[in-house]
Amino acid sequence: MIKFSDRVSDLHPSAIRESFKALSRPGIISFAGGMPAPETYPNKQLAEIASDMLIQSPVIALQYGITEGYAPLIEQTKRRLAAYGIKGDGNSLIITSGGQQAIELTVKALINEGDGIVCENPSFIGALNAFRSYNAKLYPVSMEHDGMNIDELENVLAGNSGIKLIYTIPTFQNPTGITMPLEKRKKMLEVAKKYNVFILEDNPYWELRFAGEGVPAIKSMDNENRVIYAGSYSKTISPGLRVGFLYADNELAEKAVVCKQVSDVHTPVLSQMLISEYIKRHDFDEQIKKSAKLNGEKCAFMQSCIDKYFPKSVMRTSPEGGLFLWCDLGEGVDSKEFAAKCLERNVAIVSGASAMPDISQKTGAFRLNFSMASGGSIEEGIKTISEVIKEYGR
Ligand SMILES: Cc1ncc(COP(=O)(O)O)c(C=O)c1O
DSSP, rough: OOOOOOHTOOOOOHHHHHHHHHHTTTOOOOOOOOOOGGGGGHHHHHHHHHHHHHOOOHHHHHHHOTTOOOHHHHHHHHHHHHHHTTTOOOEEEEESSSHHHHHHHHHHHHHOTTTTEEEEEEEOOOHHHHHTTTTTHHHEEEEEEEEOOHHHHHHHHHHHHTEEEEEEEOOOOOTOOOOOHHHHHHHHHHHHHHTOEEEEEOOOOOTOOOSOOOOOOOOGGSSOOOEEEEEEEETTGGGGGOOOOEEHHHHHHHHHHHHHHHHHHOOOOOHHHHHHHHHHHOOHHHHHHHHHHHHHHHHHHHHHHHHSSSOSSSSEEEOSSSSSEEEEOOOTOOOOHHHHHHHHHHOOOOOOOGGSTTTTOOOOOOOOEEHHHHHHHHHHHHHHHHHHHHHHTT
16 A cells, blocks of 8 residues: 555545546436536637647747746736726736646645635535645535625634635535625625635636626725635636636735746646637637526526426525536435435436535535536436435435
8 A cells, every 4th residue: 555645645536537437438417527518619719720829830839838828818818807807906817727726826825734724615626625635724614595604704714723715616606506796705805804814716607607697706806915816718618728827916926836837837838829819819708608608508407307306305506607506405315325326327416525625524415517418418317316316215
């Protein structure tokens, strides 16, 4: 047996990544991934751009790039954020290898072993594992129907010294699909100020709204550079290109650049060029709108199937965007066992247990992605899950 470092010995493979392995099975219906619908990938436009870039600018496309990122993409990203009120005074934007790396670099730059991080309960496993791999102490705070419970957050901050960061996914949260309203965002910022902690605002889904009104990012209300903003092009263009960004206080971003040099030197230049040129040549906003509309249709259909086949006692969320909804079967169901039973019947879901900051916490909840499957398989998959629910006497 290999004796792994203390930092990683408790890390387990992400249930989501593991479920990828099952996806090659014939006939599998997957509600497990976190990807945009494949029919929305702008593959033809990207093929044309790739060919142009490699022929016209081979030295830029194929040489080492600078760690901070491809300058035109940095400027385009800043302009897009500024249009939504996220101004960059005193902040720098760096391109990262996905939003995942923006999270990891933040932790690497700020967190010592044992430092505290508050996170939503449940939360995004990729972030939780990043926190765990730096031996941070996690402080889960309950999710309400409209995001993190702010009174509980304040109690946790008041009762524990050594907390440095609040991690939140305020818009179409992964895994619940819940969005935090403006008032709560303001309160979270006030509380962060009162206890002098940073907020890591992870917002990769925010442009994928298909219902309701947009809510300003917490970062847009931050006048102290207390909010570290992580974004991504994974959910709007392609997750495989691995392009995200970190927008943070100049000093912190500078440190993140040094940390990134150690990790991967820079994000592949060709990936960055593809996104930059795509935004330049095409109507990116229109593409996002189309993709969100399709997600909205699939989500509505999945919800109608849930309402038709699941017992009324099963709680489900009603997202206004993003890629996921969350169901809870309540006490007495082990979500890991439940997900395994669904997989035996060729339906992949993500067990709620994998999204719990405290891995020993029991839950009967699970996450469903609605963007990947098509109409017929959505109904078939939900019907199959309902048969597994019956086995639990619900
Ligand atoms: C909440 C959240 N943050 C960040 C990421 C990271 O995405 P990527 O690294 O592909 O940009 C994901 C991906 O699923 C996510 O759900």
